[in-house]
Amino acid sequence: DADVTQTPRNRITKTGKRIMLECSQTKGHDRMYWYRQDPGLGLRLIYYSFDVKDINKGEISDGYSVSRQAQAKFSLSLESAIPNQTALYFCATSDRHFTFEQFFGPGTRLTVL
Protein backbone atom coordinates (compact mmCIF):
# COMPACT_ATOMS: atom_id res chain seq x y z
CA ASP A 1 0.00 0.00 0.00
CA ALA A 2 1.11 3.54 -0.73
CA ASP A 3 2.49 5.51 2.20
CA VAL A 4 0.70 8.74 1.23
CA THR A 5 -2.71 8.48 -0.39
CA GLN A 6 -4.98 11.15 -1.82
CA THR A 7 -8.65 11.02 -2.66
CA PRO A 8 -10.12 11.65 -5.12
CA ARG A 9 -7.49 11.26 -7.82
CA ASN A 10 -9.51 13.24 -10.32
CA ARG A 11 -12.38 15.64 -9.79
CA ILE A 12 -14.39 17.87 -12.06
CA THR A 13 -16.59 20.43 -10.36
CA LYS A 14 -18.43 23.64 -11.12
CA THR A 15 -17.74 27.19 -10.07
CA GLY A 16 -19.10 27.95 -6.61
CA LYS A 17 -19.15 24.36 -5.37
CA ARG A 18 -17.48 23.30 -2.15
CA ILE A 19 -14.94 20.54 -2.53
CA MET A 20 -12.70 18.63 -0.17
CA LEU A 21 -9.48 16.85 -1.01
CA GLU A 22 -8.27 14.28 1.46
CA CYS A 23 -4.82 13.02 2.35
CA SER A 24 -3.85 10.10 4.55
CA GLN A 25 -0.42 8.81 5.48
CA THR A 26 0.92 5.70 7.13
CA LYS A 27 4.48 6.96 7.58
CA GLY A 28 3.90 8.23 11.11
CA HIS A 29 5.16 11.70 10.20
CA ASP A 30 4.16 14.75 12.17
CA ARG A 31 4.46 17.22 9.32
CA MET A 32 2.01 17.44 6.43
CA TYR A 33 1.76 19.84 3.52
CA TRP A 34 -0.56 20.81 0.68
CA TYR A 35 0.87 22.09 -2.61
CA ARG A 36 -0.57 22.98 -5.95
CA GLN A 37 1.27 22.47 -9.21
CA ASP A 38 0.65 24.59 -12.29
CA PRO A 39 2.61 24.22 -15.53
CA GLY A 40 5.74 26.35 -15.44
CA LEU A 41 5.15 27.47 -11.87
CA GLY A 42 6.57 24.56 -9.94
CA LEU A 43 5.01 23.66 -6.62
CA ARG A 44 3.50 26.35 -4.43
CA LEU A 45 2.72 25.80 -0.78
CA ILE A 46 -0.91 26.27 0.25
CA TYR A 47 -0.93 25.17 3.91
CA TYR A 48 1.27 23.16 6.20
CA SER A 49 0.89 21.53 9.59
CA PHE A 50 3.67 20.51 11.97
CA ASP A 51 1.32 18.61 14.25
CA VAL A 52 -2.40 18.24 14.90
CA LYS A 53 -2.65 21.56 16.74
CA ASP A 54 -0.36 23.53 14.45
CA ILE A 55 -1.63 24.83 11.09
CA ASN A 56 0.10 27.49 9.04
CA LYS A 57 -0.64 29.38 5.88
CA GLY A 58 1.64 28.97 2.93
CA GLU A 59 2.27 31.37 0.07
CA ILE A 60 -1.11 30.92 -1.65
CA SER A 61 -3.67 30.15 1.06
CA ASP A 62 -6.44 32.52 -0.10
CA GLY A 63 -9.52 30.59 -1.15
CA TYR A 64 -8.43 27.45 0.69
CA SER A 65 -8.84 26.03 4.17
CA VAL A 66 -7.48 22.90 5.86
CA SER A 67 -8.26 20.54 8.67
CA ARG A 68 -5.84 18.25 10.47
CA GLN A 69 -8.19 15.61 11.83
CA ALA A 70 -5.45 13.35 13.18
CA GLN A 71 -1.74 12.86 12.80
CA ALA A 72 -2.41 10.77 9.72
CA LYS A 73 -5.06 12.91 8.01
CA PHE A 74 -4.91 16.37 6.46
CA SER A 75 -7.75 17.69 4.32
CA LEU A 76 -7.84 20.64 1.95
CA SER A 77 -11.12 22.44 1.22
CA LEU A 78 -12.13 24.87 -1.44
CA GLU A 79 -15.15 26.64 0.02
CA SER A 80 -16.32 28.10 -3.28
CA ALA A 81 -14.30 26.77 -6.19
CA ILE A 82 -13.28 29.07 -9.04
CA PRO A 83 -11.75 28.19 -12.43
CA ASN A 84 -8.25 29.46 -11.57
CA GLN A 85 -8.09 26.81 -8.87
CA THR A 86 -7.88 24.24 -11.63
CA ALA A 87 -4.55 22.53 -10.92
CA LEU A 88 -2.79 19.41 -9.73
CA TYR A 89 -2.80 19.20 -5.93
CA PHE A 90 -0.24 17.27 -3.91
CA CYS A 91 -0.13 16.28 -0.30
CA ALA A 92 3.28 15.62 1.27
CA THR A 93 4.66 14.51 4.61
CA SER A 94 8.01 14.75 6.32
CA ASP A 95 9.62 13.73 9.54
CA ARG A 96 10.11 16.26 12.27
CA HIS A 97 13.68 17.35 11.59
CA PHE A 98 14.26 19.79 8.74
CA THR A 99 16.99 17.62 7.25
CA PHE A 100 14.44 15.03 6.19
CA GLU A 101 12.99 14.84 2.71
CA GLN A 102 9.31 15.01 1.85
CA PHE A 103 7.15 12.13 0.68
CA PHE A 104 4.45 12.98 -1.83
CA GLY A 105 1.08 11.51 -2.61
CA PRO A 106 0.06 10.70 -6.19
CA GLY A 107 -1.83 13.95 -6.64
CA THR A 108 -5.40 15.06 -7.28
CA ARG A 109 -6.23 16.59 -10.62
CA LEU A 110 -8.94 19.18 -10.03
CA THR A 111 -10.85 20.90 -12.80
CA VAL A 112 -13.22 23.75 -12.00
CA LEU A 113 -15.58 24.61 -14.82
Place this chain on the structure above:
Amino acid sequence: AQSVAQPEDQVNVAEGNPLTVKCTYSVSGNPYLFWYVQYPNRGLQFLLKYITGDNLVKGSYGFEAEFNKSQTSFHLKKPSALVSDSALYFCAVRDTNAGKSTFGDGTTLTVKP
Protein backbone atom coordinates in the same frame (compact mmCIF):
# COMPACT_ATOMS: atom_id res chain seq x y z
CA ALA B 1 13.27 35.01 1.90
CA GLN B 2 14.56 31.87 0.28
CA SER B 3 14.35 31.13 -3.43
CA VAL B 4 15.37 28.57 -6.00
CA ALA B 5 16.08 29.09 -9.69
CA GLN B 6 16.18 26.42 -12.34
CA PRO B 7 17.35 28.41 -15.35
CA GLU B 8 16.47 25.81 -17.99
CA ASP B 9 12.87 24.81 -18.65
CA GLN B 10 14.06 21.97 -20.85
CA VAL B 11 17.22 19.89 -21.15
CA ASN B 12 17.74 17.49 -24.04
CA VAL B 13 20.50 14.90 -24.10
CA ALA B 14 21.27 11.77 -26.05
CA GLU B 15 21.23 8.43 -24.31
CA GLY B 16 24.64 7.54 -22.98
CA ASN B 17 25.79 11.16 -22.72
CA PRO B 18 26.30 12.93 -19.40
CA LEU B 19 23.52 15.17 -18.18
CA THR B 20 23.37 18.25 -15.97
CA VAL B 21 20.28 19.95 -14.60
CA LYS B 22 21.09 23.29 -13.06
CA CYS B 23 19.88 24.80 -9.80
CA THR B 24 20.87 27.93 -7.92
CA TYR B 25 19.50 29.02 -4.58
CA SER B 26 19.26 31.88 -2.16
CA VAL B 27 18.77 31.32 1.56
CA SER B 28 19.84 32.91 4.79
CA GLY B 29 21.86 30.60 6.95
CA ASN B 30 22.90 27.09 6.03
CA PRO B 31 21.26 25.67 2.91
CA TYR B 32 19.49 22.33 2.99
CA LEU B 33 19.01 21.31 -0.63
CA PHE B 34 16.98 18.57 -2.27
CA TRP B 35 16.31 17.14 -5.72
CA TYR B 36 13.05 15.44 -6.61
CA VAL B 37 11.86 13.75 -9.80
CA GLN B 38 8.33 13.57 -11.15
CA TYR B 39 7.30 10.99 -13.72
CA PRO B 40 4.08 11.52 -15.72
CA ASN B 41 0.92 11.15 -13.63
CA ARG B 42 2.93 10.54 -10.47
CA GLY B 43 3.85 12.44 -7.34
CA LEU B 44 7.34 13.72 -6.69
CA GLN B 45 9.99 11.25 -5.58
CA PHE B 46 13.06 12.13 -3.56
CA LEU B 47 16.40 11.70 -5.36
CA LEU B 48 19.07 13.13 -3.08
CA LYS B 49 19.88 15.86 -0.58
CA TYR B 50 22.71 17.98 0.71
CA ILE B 51 22.74 18.73 4.39
CA THR B 52 26.40 19.03 5.31
CA GLY B 53 29.74 17.39 4.60
CA ASP B 54 31.01 16.23 1.23
CA ASN B 55 30.06 18.57 -1.59
CA LEU B 56 29.35 15.67 -3.94
CA VAL B 57 26.17 13.88 -2.95
CA LYS B 58 25.11 10.56 -4.45
CA GLY B 59 21.49 9.54 -4.74
CA SER B 60 19.03 7.18 -6.37
CA TYR B 61 19.21 5.81 -9.93
CA GLY B 62 22.86 6.83 -10.41
CA PHE B 63 22.23 10.54 -9.93
CA GLU B 64 24.58 12.82 -8.04
CA ALA B 65 24.69 16.51 -7.25
CA GLU B 66 27.46 18.94 -6.54
CA PHE B 67 27.04 21.59 -3.89
CA ASN B 68 28.99 24.78 -4.55
CA LYS B 69 28.68 27.29 -1.77
CA SER B 70 30.53 30.14 -3.49
CA GLN B 71 28.32 29.86 -6.57
CA THR B 72 25.20 29.02 -4.52
CA SER B 73 24.51 26.13 -6.86
CA PHE B 74 23.38 22.55 -6.52
CA HIS B 75 23.48 21.03 -10.00
CA LEU B 76 22.13 17.53 -10.63
CA LYS B 77 24.33 15.24 -12.72
CA LYS B 78 24.49 11.76 -14.15
CA PRO B 79 27.46 10.37 -16.07
CA SER B 80 25.41 8.40 -18.60
CA ALA B 81 21.78 9.26 -19.30
CA LEU B 82 19.06 6.68 -19.90
CA VAL B 83 15.83 7.15 -21.84
CA SER B 84 14.02 6.21 -18.63
CA ASP B 85 15.52 9.30 -16.93
CA SER B 86 13.16 11.46 -18.97
CA ALA B 87 11.01 13.27 -16.41
CA LEU B 88 10.42 16.58 -14.65
CA TYR B 89 13.07 17.48 -12.07
CA PHE B 90 12.65 19.86 -9.15
CA CYS B 91 15.25 21.46 -6.95
CA ALA B 92 14.17 22.59 -3.47
CA VAL B 93 15.69 24.49 -0.58
CA ARG B 94 14.52 24.23 3.00
CA ASP B 95 14.31 27.11 5.39
CA THR B 96 15.71 25.83 8.67
CA ASN B 97 13.87 28.49 10.64
CA ALA B 98 10.37 27.83 9.35
CA GLY B 99 10.92 24.25 8.26
CA LYS B 100 9.20 24.61 4.92
CA SER B 101 10.62 24.09 1.46
CA THR B 102 10.68 26.29 -1.61
CA PHE B 103 10.68 24.55 -4.98
CA GLY B 104 12.06 25.66 -8.31
CA ASP B 105 9.81 25.79 -11.36
CA GLY B 106 11.12 22.46 -12.62
CA THR B 107 13.22 21.31 -15.57
CA THR B 108 11.95 18.81 -18.10
CA LEU B 109 14.67 16.35 -19.02
CA THR B 110 14.31 14.50 -22.30
CA VAL B 111 16.76 11.73 -23.12
CA LYS B 112 16.64 10.63 -26.74
CA PRO B 113 17.71 7.18 -27.90
